[in-house]
Amino acid sequence: MDMSSTVDGLDDPVQRDSSDLIEVDGDLDPSFDIPNQGKILIISRDQSYLTHGVHKFPAKFFPELPRYLIRKYSKTGEFVLDPMCGSGTVVLEAMLNDRIGIGIDIDPIARLITKVKTTIIDPETLNLAALDLTTRIQEFKNNSDQNPLIPEFPYRDNWFRSFVLRELAIINDSINNLLSKHQNDSEWSDIGDFFRVVLSSIIRDVSNADPHCTRTVLRKKVVKSISPGDTYVKFSQKLFHQCDSLAELSEISKTLELKKVRLPVGSAIETGLDNDSIDLALTSPPYINAVDYPRTHQLEMYWLGFLGDGPLSRVKREYIGTETVYKDEYIDLKTSGYEILDPILEKIYTSDPRRSFIVFKFFEDMKQQLAEMFRVLKPGSRYCIAIGNNLIRGVEVRSDEILSEIATSKIGFELERTFFSKLIRHFIRIPRPERMMGEWVLVLRKPD
Ligand SMILES: C[S@@+](CC[C@H](N)C(=O)[O-])C[C@H]1O[C@@H](n2cnc3c(N)ncnc32)[C@H](O)[C@@H]1O
Secondary structure: OOOOOOOOOOOOHHHHOOOOEEEEEOOOOOOOOOOOOEEEEEEOOOOOOOOOOOOOOOOOOOOHHHHHHHHHHOOOOOEEEEOOOOOOHHHHHHHHOOOEEEEOOOOHHHHHHHHHHHOOOOHHHHHHHHHHHHHHHHHHHHOOOOOOOOOOOOOHHHHOOHHHHHHHHHHHHHHHHHHHOOOOOHHHHHHHHHHHHHHHHHHHHHOOOOOOOOOOOOOOOOOOOOOOOHHHHHHHHHHHHHHHHHHHHHHHHOOOOOOOOEOOOOOOOOOOOOOOOEEEEEEOOOOOOOOOHHHHOHHHHHHHOOOOOOOOHHHHOOOOOOOOOOHHHOOOOOOOOOOOHHHHHHHHHHHOHHHHHHHHHHHHHHHHHHHHHHHHEEEEEEEEEEEOOEEEOOEEEOHHHHHHHHHHHHHOOEEEEEEEEEEOOOOOOOOOHHHOEEEEEEEEEOOO
16 A cells, blocks of 8 residues: 555564565466565556546555455455455455455545446446536536535635635536436436546645645645636546546456445444355555544545534544544553553553553454454455554554454454565655555454
């Protein structure tokens, strides 16, 4: 996953010793066994392949890693679950490999992107709809008597310039007007979601938020140059580009047996799936302390109507890795009973009791999450988790080791192997230590 701009001070074993690094350009053959404790560097070729690039998403998988794990640990026609699917990389890869992809995420933007990324729409219908939409936007913008509906949300006029607000609202209203003509038509409901994801994908770009920061923040020093009309241009370019990507997916899907994915509503801790029903679970959980997903997507959520005008904190508590915790929860040091974690909690507590509790809560939530995966997996099946390490208040948190301890000592998984997956941004050809990040991949197995 590309965490290059988000995680502070990751532990990086390969940096210290790169002699045994296995370097792979593009796809990794599923018959290859990455050695236990081995280190692999995948140079990604496919970050924007088909619909993979439809929307940015923090800490998104590069497709090659889940593709390898899907091909290695599941068979055609089997069920592959990502319980924290984010933008749906695993779900799309499962579909492209003729597995039944199941994606769950608590974040509404994540769910919408995953749906759009994996829903095939007839290319001709989609192109005509896109042309119709751009004509309507043009007409609306030329009609100065008509006022679009600009949503109310906190600090709206700080986040956006007034002409950008009007332009986004014109696009939004034009989408809604077009959709109202095709109510109760399921293909048009898919087209509507596609338009909404395209709109969402440009919102950060045209806002005043710092483009170099994963979190959505305003910085006095960062003054973006956005001119009247830019929003329409960006939207239209993205719209037709993504129509082409979806047309390519549609073409490839003709060779696939299974074209439907499942996106049940639930959470990673309560999936609602049957016992012993899943052949492979594969995910990358949020990093502790690294990405605040609701905050990162707040502008998109306000525009798409997912938040109303209420405070963000209400939704934040349900995310694994949340930073929204209450004072009375960390008055005392919380201990977990895990050998590796407790000394870490203690050390962080001395300088920052709140952060110590955030770390404690993350692993408590992950314990429940591991138990849920143990319940839904078929005996003998695997749960692959890609997780990075953090430096919190100067204390190294080896999430891979702590999760391994919880999974094996408390839940009943066997730890089959672990390896370190190093990733570089695709446009940097020569690995430079300071730009390389990575994560540990744990391959857990539910015993027969
Ligand atoms: C690292 S991201 C996953 C990115 C994904 N692998 C991709 O390729 O786009 C972690 C995801 O976990 C989700 N998440 C956090 N808490 C969750 C919960 N309780 N249930 C389900 N998903 C959750 C977040 O919304 C976020 O989308």
